[in-house]
Amino acid sequence: MKKIIGILGGMGPAATVDAMEKIIKHTPATCDQEHIPVIAVSFPEIPDRTTNILSDGESPLNKMLAALRILESAGAQCIIMPCNTAHYWYNELKAATKINFLNMIDITCNKIVNERINHVAILATTATVKSGLYQSRLEKENIKFVISDDIQQRCVMESILDYKGGDAGKAYFLLKGVISQLQSFGVEKFVMGCTEIPLILSRDGDVDRYIDATEELIKNAVEWCYIDEGCF
Amino acid sequence: MKKIIGILGGMGPAATVDAMEKIIKHTPATCDQEHIPVIAVSFPEIPDRTTNILSDGESPLNKMLAALRILESAGAQCIIMPCNTAHYWYNELKAATKINFLNMIDITCNKIVNERINHVAILATTATVKSGLYQSRLEKENIKFVISDDIQQRCVMESILDYKGGDAGKAYFLLKGVISQLQSFGVEKFVMGCTEIPLILSRDGDVDRYIDATEELIKNAVEWCYIDEGCF
Numbered sequence A, B: 001m002k003k004i005i006g007i008l009g010g011m012g013p014a015a016t017v018d019a020m021e022k023i024i025k026h027t028p029a030t031c032d033q034e035h036i037p038v039i040a041v042s043f044p045e046i047p048d049r050t051t052n053i054l055s056d057g058e059s060p061l062n063k064m065l066a067a068l069r070i071l072e073s074a075g076a077q078c079i080i081m082p083c084n085t086a087h088y089w090y091n092e093l094k095a096a097t098k099i100n101f102l103n104m105i106d107i108t109c110n111k112i113v114n115e116r117i118n119h120v121a122i123l124a125t126t127a128t129v130k131s132g133l134y135q136s137r138l139e140k141e142n143i144k145f146v147i148s149d150d151i152q153q154r155c156v157m158e159s160i161l162d163y164k165g166g167d168a169g170k171a172y173f174l175l176k177g178v179i180s181q182l183q184s185f186g187v188e189k190f191v192m193g194c195t196e197i198p199l200i201l202s203r204d205g206d207v208d209r210y211i212d213a214t215e216e217l218i219k220n221a222v223e224w225c226y227i228d229e230g231c232f
Helices: A013-025 A049-055 A061-074 A085-095 A104-114 A126-130 A133-140 A150-164 A168-183 A213-227 B013-025 B049-055 B061-074 B085-095 B104-114 B126-130 B133-140 B150-164 B168-183 B213-227
Strands: A005-009 A038-042 A078-080 A119-123 A144-147 A189-192 A210-212 B005-009 B038-042 B078-080 B119-123 B144-147 B189-192 B210-212
Touching: A005 A013, A005 A061, A013 A038, A013 A213, A013 B013, A013 B038, A038 A061, A038 B013, A049 A085, A049 A126, A061 A085, A061 B061, A078 A213, A085 A104, A085 A126, A085 A133, A104 A133, A104 A189, A104 A210, A104 A213, A119 A133, A119 A168, A126 A133, A126 A150, A133 A144, A150 A168, A189 A213, A210 A213, B005 B013, B005 B061, B013 B038, B013 B213, B038 B061, B049 B085, B049 B126, B061 B085, B078 B213, B085 B104, B085 B126, B085 B133, B104 B133, B104 B189, B104 B210, B104 B213, B119 B133, B119 B168, B126 B133, B126 B150, B133 B144, B150 B168, B189 B213, B210 B213
Parallel strands: A005 A038, A005 A078, A119 A144, A119 A189, A189 A210, B005 B038, B005 B078, B119 B144, B119 B189, B189 B210
Antiparallel strands: A038 B038
16 A cells, blocks of 8 residues: 555645645556545635634634544545645644644745745735745745735735635736736745645746745655655 | 535546535535535555456455545545446445445436436446446436447547546547547437546537536535535
């Protein structure tokens, strides 16, 4: 039996599906049986992360822990959580399990460092931005970054919520407007630091402008399966 | 907590992702928390169903049962299995669990009956066709059907395997060739009786020609969540 990737998901559900699709895309399989086994616990009712961080709504931690326990019992050997904002609770979740738990923020920042990218814009939820999840690591690495101002950030957040609410068209145009403004700062790349953002921008041809945190997480998880003997 | 849909999946992995995407599409949600919780056990190493049915390869049943046990322990309240051929073992799986287990073949045939469609073509794996999974019910209902001849069926099967192997382009043209031949029999609709077929034909605009068994299964599962109080 190959090693099993466990997805602590549902934040949002489409981002979980996107992560699963990217596991398939990054696995060099020629038939079903060569693909990586995945158990996805997609619990969209996990309380909203941004609301909790910014205005003290119900904490999502207990429901995240419940999903983690299911993944443990089911035999997952590596946990991924395709939601950037949820990484606000990463240390608590990691401390609560013995299973390897990949950190998508670290992995994405590693990519920026390794590719010697000097200047990025961070596209993320207001909670991810306010809690400095990306900024603290980028500062340590002396990488310049730009974040949205308050009006731009309101548009980014509205775009994310519109996408989650089913209005993909409005989500796209809101986000593209912010991107073209931030472009004027001379950034090299835009960090898609919310798992809905690659979905919102999926109609965008110019993929080289972006660093997709979900894609980086998945490439790392698939690589973990390969490197660790017993998976392939 | 809403009711949880459990997916006995990985047959193939892309079909499981497609089923999850269709759950999202058919749920009228305006935010994450209104979506349906899903646990997907995607075990692509489940032995090939067609090989077992046609030439006595390893039986997939034990690994399917293992996936079913995980879904039971995790708290799934309704099981779906997005693989038509796997329904060859449906009765054994259903008998092994107390959880509601939807049958995608029955659901798809119900749609044909309810919409008074009189003549269909069955596009499916060679094992699904040879085991008569669709034909037995359609005969009972006096619905005319056409199945591929041996050469056409070899092309359908090759198309499915090509798609699973990553050659989506070749898969599409092989299948389209068969569809245009079968069209001459005057069929009203084509039953996409293999969960890879809606993926192979996803670039096809003419969706009205097809009955997508995955989509019918998912609509039924979502409806089950709505009807059964406690889910919404």
